[in-house]
Amino acid sequence: MTFGHWHREAYEALSAATxxxxxxxxxxxxxxxTAVTARCAIFAQLARATELLVGGRPTPETPDRxxxxxxxxxRGQALTKFYVGLRAAAIVDRQFPSTxxxxxxxxxxxxxRAADAIGVxxxxxxxxxxxxxxxxxxxxxxxxxxGGVQSGLADLARLTARTVMVDIALPRWLEHAxxxxxxxxxxxxxxxxxTAGSRLSTVARDLIAAGRGQSPLSDLxxxxxxxxxxxxxxxxxxxxxxLAAARTWMWHNPAQLTGxxxxxxxxVGLAVHMLTSGGDPMMVGGWRQAAIAAAELRAxxxxxxxxxxxAELAEALRWLRSRPAVRRGGRGELRHQQISRLDAELPFMAxxxxxxLTAALQRRELFVxxxxxxxxxxxxxVFRTTERWRPAAKDDDVVQDxxxxxxxxxxxxxxxxxxxxxxxxFPHPPRPTSxxxxxxxxxTPEMTPRPERPRSR
Numbered sequence: 001m002t003f004g005h006w007h008r009e010a011y012e013a014l015s016a017a018t019x020x021x022x023x024x025x026x027x028x029x030x031x032x033x034t035a036v037t038a039r040c041a042i043f044a045q046l047a048r049a050t051e052l053l054v055g056g057r058p059t060p061e062t063p064d065r066x067x068x069x070x071x072x073x074x075r076g077q078a079l080t081k082f083y084v085g086l087r088a089a090a091i092v093d094r095q096f097p098s099t100x101x102x103x104x105x106x107x108x109x110x111x112x113r114a115a116d117a118i119g120v121x122x123x124x125x126x127x128x129x130x131x132x133x134x135x136x137x138x139x140x141x142x143x144x145x146x147g148g149v150q151s152g153l154a155d156l157a158r159l160t161a162r163t164v165m166v167d168i169a170l171p172r173w174l175e176h177a178x179x180x181x182x183x184x185x186x187x188x189x190x191x192x193x194x195t196a197g198s199r200l201s202t203v204a205r206d207l208i209a210a211g212r213g214q215s216p217l218s219d220l221x222x223x224x225x226x227x228x229x230x231x232x233x234x235x236x237x238x239x240x241x242x243l244a245a246a247r248t249w250m251w252h253n254p255a256q257l258t259g260x261x262x263x264x265x266x267x268v269g270l271a272v273h274m275l276t277s278g279g280d281p282m283m284v285g286g287w288r289q290a291a292i293a294a295a296e297l298r299a300x301x302x303x304x305x306x307x308x309x310x311a312e313l314a315e316a317l318r319w320l321r322s323r324p325a326v327r328r329g330g331r332g333e334l335r336h337q338q339i340s341r342l343d344a345e346l347p348f349m350a351x352x353x354x355x356x357l358t359a360a361l362q363r364r365e366l367f368v369x370x371x372x373x374x375x376x377x378x379x380x381x382v383f384r385t386t387e388r389w390r391p392a393a394k395d396d397d398v399v400q401d402x403x404x405x406x407x408x409x410x411x412x413x414x415x416x417x418x419x420x421x422x423x424x425x426f427p428h429p430p431r432p433t434s435x436x437x438x439x440x441x442x443x444t445p446e447m448t449p450r451p452e453r454p455r456s457r
Contacts, residue, residue: 003124004218007155010117014042014162017110021169024105026177031105036092036188038111039170042163043090045118046156050083052125053152055144058083065091065194072199078206079153085200086160089167093187107173111166118159125152127222138251138348139220147215154211157204164201167192219344223248226308233319236338243268243345246312249305250352256306257356259299259366262402264313265353266290271320272342287346290353290405296398298367298389299360354406361399366392368399 017035026032051057058080063071068088072081128140135141143149171189174182223244233239250257250265269287302310323339360366370388377384392399 001120001221002218003121003152003155003220004216006117006120006124007159007218010114010121010159011162013110013114013117014159014166017107017114018162018165018169020106020110021166021173024107026107026173026181027105029181031108032174032177032181032185034108035105035111035170035173036185038108038115039163039166039188039192040090040092041115042111042118042159043086045115045122046160046163047083047086047090049118049122049125049156050079050086050153052122052129052131053143053149053156054079055129056131062087062091064088065191069194069198072203078203078210081199081203082153082157082160082207085195085198085203089163089191089195089198089200092191114159114163124220124222128220136252137223137248138351141351142348148217148220150207151211151214152217154208154214155217157207157211161201161204161208164195164204167195219341225249226305226312228308228311230308230311230315233315236341239316239319239342240345242312242316243342243349246309246316247345247349247352249309250356251348253306254352254356254359255363256302257353257360258302258306258310259294259297260302260310261306261313261356262294262297262353263291264310264317265349266294266402266405268313268317268320269346269349271317272339272346275320275323275339276343286405286408290350290402293398293402293405296368297392297402299365350406350408354403357399357402357406361392361394364391366399368392368396 026035063084065088068084071084074081125143128137129135129143135144143152170192174185174189176182177185219240221241221244224241226245226249230242231238233242246261246265250261266287270291273287301307320342357366367389370390375384375386376382394400394403
């Protein structure tokens with residue numbers, strides 16, 4: 001399940017909770033306790049997801065509600081105000097113990113469901129950008145480069161605005177609690193009234209507006225490991241899952257990449273571009289060059305998990321090759337949008353293959369054709385050409401062609417050892433605007449394409 005799936009799950013649950021609070025009364029202490037603890041957990045999980053997206057706390061302090069109100073009244077600094085508002089909304093002046101019993105009311109069930117869904121969103125982000133550590137995946141590198149950050153914050157802001165609607169309805173819902181429960185949970189009602197009357201919803205709307213038109217995080221997921229045998233691919237979702245599984249494994253195990261991974265990976269890129277370009281061969285130059293170059297390399301066959309990763313790529317490639325080219329307009333528009341989702345995987349794939357190519361060259365496990373020799377068997381008048389292979393070197397034409405093709409969209413270090421902004425998630429990721437407080441990162445210029453070299457054979 002993806003970031004987008006759990007976002008929809010949380011949004012629908014919050015909408016159901018808001019509606020139910022106006023229709024159903026709180027019946028038991030278990031119902032009320034579950035609802036109020038889930039409500040606090042939602043704001044805490046939204047703050048956690050914000051930290052993961054931007055690479056740390058936008059502000060080190062966790063102010064009380066009075067101080068938070070002053071910060072929310074400032075001009076600019078939308079991210080700081082958003083984070084402070086979330087943290088303040090999660091603070092309740094009394095701790096409530098967990099209560100045994102079955103939760104019967106719909107508001108409590110829906111709020112618990114929303115808290116769990118937002119927690120999963122945070123877990124997905126943490127698998128790519130763990131707190132206090134560097135990015136673990138190409139997607140993580142892309143997020144730290146700014147890719148998808150604004151749209152991700154906009155998604156969190158939408159959930160925040162919906163949770164504020166819950167807080168608007170919550171005090172009245174608690175007033176109808178039986179016995180002394182309304183008095184017991186009065187601190188929650190006080191916090192909810194503060195949140196409803198604060199400028200948090202206004203800040204959320206500003207972030208939603210800033211995220212419109214930006215590259216989304218909806219397909220972000222924790223990729224599974226390659227399976228044996230490789231599952232069949234019959235839909236776009238299956239293809240994305242197969243590519244993500246193979247690519248994530250290859251990213252973590254570049255020393256085990258072989259020629260098969262390079263060949264299947266580049267052919268997948270070529271197949272996706274052929275589909276999305278309507279079959280026009282003039283639109284697929286980079287991936288075509290990479291596929292041609294990779295086909296000229298040889299290596300020992302993969303074994304174990306490396307073989308499973310290659311099989312996942314091969315199955316995705318088989319399905320892609322069975323698809324007709326997508327034409328825009330009419331009934332083909334929806335299918336074009338579906339196939340185009342695979343484009344988001346290609347920058348990651350290019351960076352992963354480049355990382356594996358570099359490791360394979362260092363291990364001298366890739367081979368290129370050497371000069372052939374003519375041999376004649378004794379007693380024969382026929383000469384035979386003997387094919388010879390030698391370890392590939394980084395200055396070989398075929399290796400340079402493959403490297404240049406894989407790095408067309410990425411920047412590289414001076415020594416060419418590894419991508420700097422490897423796999424920027426959405427091929428040109430947006431940067432947070434100046435109105436948002438963000439973690440500083442040194443900008444990197446676009447790579448200047450190298451001129452064509454004469455090929456010597």
